[in-house]
Amino acid sequence: MLDLWASLPPALQDVLFALALIAPGLLAGALVLRGLRPLPLVGAMLRRFAFVNALFVALIAVSVGLGVGLLAQERGLRQGSARSAEKFDLIVAAPGSEVTVMLAAVYLQPSDMALVTGAQYAEIAAAEGVAFAAPIAFGDSYQGAPVVGTTVDFVTHLAGPLAEGRVFSAAEEAVAGAYAPVDVGGSFTPAHGHGPAAEHEAHEGFAYAVTGRMAPTGSPWDRALLVPVEGVWAVHGLANGHAPDDPRIGPPFVPEMMPGTPAVLVHATELWGNYALKSRFTRGDLMAFFPGTVLAQLHALMRDVRSAMSLMAVLTQVLVTLSVLIGLMILVRLIARSLALLRAIGAPLRFVFAVVWAYSAALILSGATLGLALGWGAARGISAVITARTDVLVTANLGWPEAHLVAGFISLTLFMALLPAWLAVRRPLLTDLRT
Amino acid sequence: MTPALHVEDLRVTSREGRVLLDVPLLTLAPGQSLALRGASGAGKSTLLHVLSGLVRPSAGRVVWGGQDIAALTEDARARFRRETLGLIFQDCHLFEELSALGNAGLASAFAPARDRAPIRLAAASWLAALGLGQAGSRAVDSFSGGERQRIAVARALAGGPPVILADEPTAALDRANADALGADLVRLAAEGGRTLIVVTHDAALAARMGRQITLADGRIVEDTDA
Amino acid sequence: MRACLLSLLLIAAAPALAETHDDHVAEAEGLRVLHAWTPATAKGADALVYMEVENTSAAEVMLTGGEAEGAALELVGFSYGAAGEAWTVLPGLPIPARADVDLEPKVLALRWSSVPMDLVPGAELEIEVEVGGHHLHAHVEIGAAGATGHSHAGHNH
Numbered sequence: 001m002l003d004l005w006a007s008l009p010p011a012l013q014d015v016l017f018a019l020a021l022i023a024p025g026l027l028a029g030a031l032v033l034r035g036l037r038p039l040p041l042v043g044a045m046l047r048r049f050a051f052v053n054a055l056f057v058a059l060i061a062v063s064v065g066l067g068v069g070l071l072a073q074e075r076g077l078r079q080g081s082a083r084s085a086e087k088f089d090l091i092v093a094a095p096g097s098e099v100t101v102m103l104a105a106v107y108l109q110p111s112d113m114a115l116v117t118g119a120q121y122a123e124i125a126a127a128e129g130v131a132f133a134a135p136i137a138f139g140d141s142y143q144g145a146p147v148v149g150t151t152v153d154f155v156t157h158l159a160g161p162l163a164e165g166r167v168f169s170a171a172e173e174a175v176a177g178a179y180a181p182v183d184v185g186g187s188f189t190p191a192h193g194h195g196p197a198a199e200h201e202a203h204e205g206f207a208y209a210v211t212g213r214m215a216p217t218g219s220p221w222d223r224a225l226l227v228p229v230e231g232v233w234a235v236h237g238l239a240n241g242h243a244p245d246d247p248r249i250g251p252p253f254v255p256e257m258m259p260g261t262p263a264v265l266v267h268a269t270e271l272w273g274n275y276a277l278k279s280r281f282t283r284g285d286l287m288a289f290f291p292g293t294v295l296a297q298l299h300a301l302m303r304d305v306r307s308a309m310s311l312m313a314v315l316t317q318v319l320v321t322l323s324v325l326i327g328l329m330i331l332v333r334l335i336a337r338s339l340a341l342l343r344a345i346g347a348p349l350r351f352v353f354a355v356v357w358a359y360s361a362a363l364i365l366s367g368a369t370l371g372l373a374l375g376w377g378a379a380r381g382i383s384a385v386i387t388a389r390t391d392v393l394v395t396a397n398l399g400w401p402e403a404h405l406v407a408g409f410i411s412l413t414l415f416m417a418l419l420p421a422w423l424a425v426r427r428p429l430l431t432d433l434r435t
Numbered sequence: 436m437t438p439a440l441h442v443e444d445l446r447v448t449s450r451e452g453r454v455l456l457d458v459p460l461l462t463l464a465p466g467q468s469l470a471l472r473g474a475s476g477a478g479k480s481t482l483l484h485v486l487s488g489l490v491r492p493s494a495g496r497v498v499w500g501g502q503d504i505a506a507l508t509e510d511a512r513a514r515f516r517r518e519t520l521g522l523i524f525q526d527c528h529l530f531e532e533l534s535a536l537g538n539a540g541l542a543s544a545f546a547p548a549r550d551r552a553p554i555r556l557a558a559a560s561w562l563a564a565l566g567l568g569q570a571g572s573r574a575v576d577s578f579s580g581g582e583r584q585r586i587a588v589a590r591a592l593a594g595g596p597p598v599i600l601a602d603e604p605t606a607a608l609d610r611a612n613a614d615a616l617g618a619d620l621v622r623l624a625a626e627g628g629r630t631l632i633v634v635t636h637d638a639a640l641a642a643r644m645g646r647q648i649t650l651a652d653g654r655i656v657e658d659t660d661a
Numbered sequence: 662m663r664a665c666l667l668s669l670l671l672i673a674a675a676p677a678l679a680e681t682h683d684d685h686v687a688e689a690e691g692l693r694v695l696h697a698w699t700p701a702t703a704k705g706a707d708a709l710v711y712m713e714v715e716n717t718s719a720a721e722v723m724l725t726g727g728e729a730e731g732a733a734l735e736l737v738g739f740s741y742g743a744a745g746e747a748w749t750v751l752p753g754l755p756i757p758a759r760a761d762v763d764l765e766p767k768v769l770a771l772r773w774s775s776v777p778m779d780l781v782p783g784a785e786l787e788i789e790v791e792v793g794g795h796h797l798h799a800h801v802e803i804g805a806a807g808a809t810g811h812s813h814a815g816h817n818h
Contacts, residue, residue: 002705003705006705079743080743082741082742082743082745083742083743085741085742086742086743271738271749271751272738272751272752272753272754272755274738275738275751275754275762275768275769276754276755276756276757276762278768279756279760279761279762279763280757280760282763290739290740290741290767290768292739292740292741292742293739293741293767293768295741296739296741296746296767297767
């Protein structure tokens with residue numbers, strides 16, 4: 001049985017699991033409503049106590065929305081951060097913290113770090129199986145946007161064909177990220193450093209001209225300004241990696257003329273190449289790592305937090321379910337007179353049971369549907385805030401985990417709604433008729 | 436076919452042991468009309484509730500057309516009410532969110548599939564017979580007290596029951612409406628050969644019945660034919 | 662006297678001790694497999710085996726896979742993106758002369774698909790690692806289900 005399950009495509013597994021979750025509730029409903037037509041009457045009763053019913057629906061919607069939003073948001077954030085790192089196959093840097101280098105080189109959250117020397121870079125670039133080795137030299141900024149020195153290979157690898165203009169071909173040119181604060185044809189003078197401590201006058205007299213704009217990548221690089229690494233070295237008064245009379249930009253660099261770079265992105269020619277290069281450049285004077293591996297480890301650490309949050313969401317829903325149940329029992333007292341009339345004029349007990357259950361089911365299904373929409377809306381809203389703050393494109397969409405959560409909630413509460421229905425048909429008929 | 440009523444050794448006692456009803460014998464021929472009268476607390480409504488199967492007696496038999504409803508389960512008594520009785524309450528007991536036709540045809544909601552359409556048709560027909568034919572789709576909260584009670588009468592008749600039980604049907608109405616409703620009730624019952632039992636303080640309505648029984652302290656103290 | 666006896670006992674036990682200590686190392690012609698381990702895995706699931714492979718020879722060799730209980734072990738590389746974690750089969754991995762390669766969690770592994778029995782913590786299993794045309798026999802230590810490293814990774818042999 002387990003083997004059969006494992007052999008099914010994941011999408012089919014999700015569908016079957018959702019059906020299995022919602023089946024008990026639907027089965028209970030089918031049995032309760034079999035051969036009966038209580039819905040027109042239930043509709044009338046729902047309209048009678050519209051305000052109270054709306055409160056119930058809102059309560060259910062908020063609790064479902066909380067769980068849905070939490071799950072969707074967390075997955076959106078995890079996927080968005082992972083998507084940002086997809087293009088960064090292998091990073092080589094000076095020995096230190098892989099997380100720090102990853103945050104700086106992939107997510108443009110720069111820190112001070114030791115440099116990879118010109119000789120080391122030359123060794124990396126010349127290694128067998130390397131398609132290209134791109135320096136990533138950060139440290140400057142413009143209006144909050146990182147200014148990063150690199151090569152044409154990196155620009156093309158990161159974002160593909162430009163959305164506008166052309167890639168830089170001289171040390172004073174730049175390519176803007178999709179949402180960077182400078183247009184094609186514009187120019188800017190970088191500040192030294194970043195954030196409130198940036199020194200805006202440090203590079204006065206120097207300007208980059210923007211020649212092109214990248215297509216969106218969904219990463220913090222969309223706000224960045226990419227310049228030739230030679231420009232970064234030149235603006236800091238350093239050698240530019242080439243012989244004095246060599247006007248070109250890009251590799252190969254002269255090792256003795258290369259000031260160094262905090263990180264190098266390495267892209268291999270073959271699928272297995274990155275793994276071999278990682279082994280080769282993991283040694284005393286260099287550190288090589290896969291950002292995907294580091295991110296996966298971080299996300300695994302966060303998984304415990306996520307589990308705790310999911311548990312909280314589930315507990316919240318259980319509490320709300322219990323509250324809904326108690327509330328339904330109270331609601332039954334509101335409609336007791338109507339139920340007593342039905343019994344008095346000869347409605348079978350099964351019909352009265354079905355009316356009460358269908359009344360509860362209408363509230364539960366309305367609340368769950370509204371909650372699904374609320375959760376989706378909340379996740380989208382929070383994602384927009386996170387995207388604006390971190391420049392990591394976070395898009396929270398509803399997926400199977402949310403569907404499973406809602407299916408399980410609906411099924412459980414529909415099943416529990418049998419209790420108030422059972423209590424309703426046990427009420428004293430004449431007493432209710434006289435109220 | 437309209438069933439005859441035979442009540443024998445009927446007793447209803449409260450939880451504290453107080454005798455609420457003590458009727459050794461009561462019979463009613465099919466198609467007869469009967470008014471139950473007496474002071475408040477005399478047991479009139481209790482007797483009506485027992486005859487309709489809403490209350491189970493502490494002892495005795497309540498036989499309608501050969502069937503002792505006192506021995507039936509709650510669901511069986513509900514079925515009996517559905518198939519045999521039309522109930523009219525003092526307080527109309529209408530569903531405020533349904534239209535006049537929706538209320539009159541309420542029994543179609545829980546009737547077997549084959550009976551739903553006929554009940555709705557009958558409801559419309561009875562509303563027309565009671566002067567509300569054009570107002571079927573209006574919400575009931577727009578009707579006067581007399582009109583609301585007529586809707587309740589239409590509801591009681593829509594299932595085609597051979598027996599009508601009414602508990603103070605004119606108590607909430609003014610004189611003119613009470614007289615009109617009383618006349619219609621008696622006429623419609625007689626036209627269908629239906630048995631009609633009403634609990635009433637209304638002397639004019641009681642006078643329209645073929646027989647009057649007066650209760651006091653749960654016992655029949657007077658039984659007269661019109 | 663007592664010291665002599667103790668020394669004799671220790672000497673007599675040394676081969677056994679050495680065997681116990683070094684039975685997670687397998688070597689042939691300059692190639693060594695060290696510290697092979699895998700987390701506990703339920704029957705039917707995929708097991709990922711990690712190890713260190715040293716090439717002290719003067720020639721580059723290819724690590725291509727392995728074998729366990731008659732089943733092939735695939736060399737797989739880890740990737741992580743928006744679609745989540747994935748292990749991709751690699752045709753081989755070159756190990757340069759006088760270099761080594763670490764097969765470690767979320768980087769590289771030998772994958773044993775649908776293991777035929779439960780791999781329980783504390784037990785060992787026998788595999789063969791195919792590298793440089795050789796089949797190196799290796800003892801694999803089975804660690805706890807959530808283990809992220811060999812029980813005593815980091816020490817030298």
